[in-house]
Amino acid sequence: MTPVIELLCQHRSIRKFTDQPIDQATLETLIQAGQAAATSSFIQACTVIQVNDSHKREQLAQWAGPQAYVAEAPQFLVFCADMKRHQLMCQIHDAPMESGFTEQFLTASLDCGLFAQNLMVAAESLGLGGVYIGGLRNRIEAVADLLELPELVYPVFGLCLGYPAQNPEVKPRLPVSVVLKQDRYDDSQDVATIREYDQVVREYYATRSGGTKDMSWSEQISGMLSKEARPHMLPFLQQRGFLNK
Numbered sequence: 001m002t003p004v005i006e007l008l009c010q011h012r013s014i015r016k017f018t019d020q021p022i023d024q025a026t027l028e029t030l031i032q033a034g035q036a037a038a039t040s041s042f043i044q045a046c047t048v049i050q051v052n053d054s055h056k057r058e059q060l061a062q063w064a065g066p067q068a069y070v071a072e073a074p075q076f077l078v079f080c081a082d083m084k085r086h087q088l089m090c091q092i093h094d095a096p097m098e099s100g101f102t103e104q105f106l107t108a109s110l111d112c113g114l115f116a117q118n119l120m121v122a123a124e125s126l127g128l129g130g131v132y133i134g135g136l137r138n139r140i141e142a143v144a145d146l147l148e149l150p151e152l153v154y155p156v157f158g159l160c161l162g163y164p165a166q167n168p169e170v171k172p173r174l175p176v177s178v179v180l181k182q183d184r185y186d187d188s189q190d191v192a193t194i195r196e197y198d199q200v201v202r203e204y205y206a207t208r209s210g211g212t213k214d215m216s217w218s219e220q221i222s223g224m225l226s227k228e229a230r231p232h233m234l235p236f237l238q239q240r241g242f243l244n245k
């Protein structure tokens with residue numbers, strides 16, 4: 001184990017924060033740590049909107065759930081997959097951009113994930129904590145309008161950041177044998193292994209300090225995946241210039 005691996009394995013989402021602010025210089029250092037992540041073909045397709053305006057924060061908190069911590073966190077960032085500046089660069093070089101490819105959507109979205117997770121780990125290394133907010137996609141069109149996002153830019157998720165005012169237990173992950181396969185995809189043992197893992201998760205939920213519940217992992221996942229998943233996403237993305245080819 002290295003200190004970095006220990007830090008990674010201690011991750012847990014933080015949803016309650018102290019009043020201690022994060023100064024702008026620290027935030028910009030975290031942004032640089034995010035930018036340092038690998039980026040597909042050097043495309044650098046992530047733009048972060050730092051939301052300071054308290055009215056916008058309240059509105060986003062409502063649309064996301066409501067999830068009060070979106071308004072309460074010392075910092076709230078929205079990670080946007082952004083192909084707009086690339087369009088500008090193509091214009092500069094008289095090379096009309098072929099936009100709308102699924103490949104571009106994938107690489108821009110991946111860039112956001114890698115950028116954000118670098119930033120999250122950097123934040124955790126400074127004693128900060130945070131939680132991603134996919135709930136923004138409940139009302140993605142309204143979020144895009146509120147933040148004045150142009151075509152070829154879409155909000156992938158938000159991130160609350162601050163100094164933790166809670167100390168939640170680490171959430172147990174799937175056994176390595178389920179997520180690491182040798183040479184081919186063999187899931188013949190997975191159901192049995194996941195049944196054992198279900199007990200671990202049930203125990204975690206039954207005993208955790210931040211609110212208990214009686215639920216296994218497979219129950220949680222099957223409940224979630226037997227419902228529609230934000231069906232407005234495809235038309236929204238297509239209208240914004242993504243996923244058309």
Ligand SMILES: Cc1cc2nc3c(=O)[nH]c(=O)nc-3n(C[C@H](O)[C@H](O)[C@H](O)COP(=O)(O)O)c2cc1C
Binds near residue numbers: 131170
């Ligand atoms: C892209 C993404 C979106 C998420 N959206 C939300 C959210 O809207 N609200 C929330 O409370 N947690 C959200 N989470 C946090 C997950 O619920 C959390 O990471 C997961 O349950 C594992 O818990 P842990 O982070 O404490 O290990 C999100 C996580 C990711 C990666």
